[in-house]
Amino acid sequence: MPQGKGQVKYAVVAVDYFTKWVEAEPLATITAAKIEDFVWTHICCRFGIPYAIITDNGRQFDSELFRHFCTRLKINLFFASPAHPQSNGQVEAINKIVKKLLKRQLDKAKGAWPEKLPEALWAIQTSYRTSTGETPFSMAFGSEAVGIYEPSGYEPNSLPKDLPKNLRKKTWGTTVDTVYERPMTT
Known part of the structure; x- marks a missing residue:
């Protein structure tokens, strides 16, 4: 992603495999501490502690700090195979959708993507998914937004x-x- 306000150039993205709910946060750097904070704030505190997390092999996920965090909360931590990134395909697919939505909204002001990320997430949460026949919002909360x-x-x-x-x-x-x-x- 292009650099946004506050030196932000990354986004951490999480997808719930059942509801297809997406959480994302813009970050200037990706560290184990920031990932731990993201999982705690955007997942555990909002939806409860997940049974498992599937991640890529980034060192922020494969760190002692993040592994200890998952162990303390009894979260099973799995890593997608580098040879088969499609094993974490839902996140890869959502990343493409988020980028497409942001490009469409921003045109030439690409550095403003962190401010537009919540709107892109709202569009995803309230759009019907062919795999479920529902919106992620209705799957997560039991009614439409x-x-x-x-x-x-x-x-x-x-x-x-x-x-x-x-x-x-x-x-x-x-x-x-x-x-x-x-x-x-x-």
Whole structure:
């Protein structure tokens, strides 16, 4: 990646194999301590301690510090074979998608990628995956994300004029919230 603000030029990326949820963080340097902090903050504290982590053979993962971290938390640490990087293919595929999304958003301002990374992740989390038929967001949280959406015919100005202003706003909010609810299946 091109260098961003704060000397940032790397991104650490993690993918949950079941939900396809992606976590990523821009880094200026990749060290075992930064990887440990990333796993603790972005994975363990948000989703719980994983059963296993599959990584490439980078020395930050194959360090005494990171191995000890995984041992303390009872995380099984596996390494993808250098001869077969496709054994960690989900991360490789996501890396390509993230780069493509960032290139599309940034055009000539490539150094701004760290600021745009959350938007790229949001696009990935809320896009349907053919492998699951669901979005990573719905797989992780049990419902779809509520995004910015203005359904035609439900704009605040289309409500009756004699409706009090505070009730008009409340009705609008309720309408937007219920747009994303799915019917229950039996």
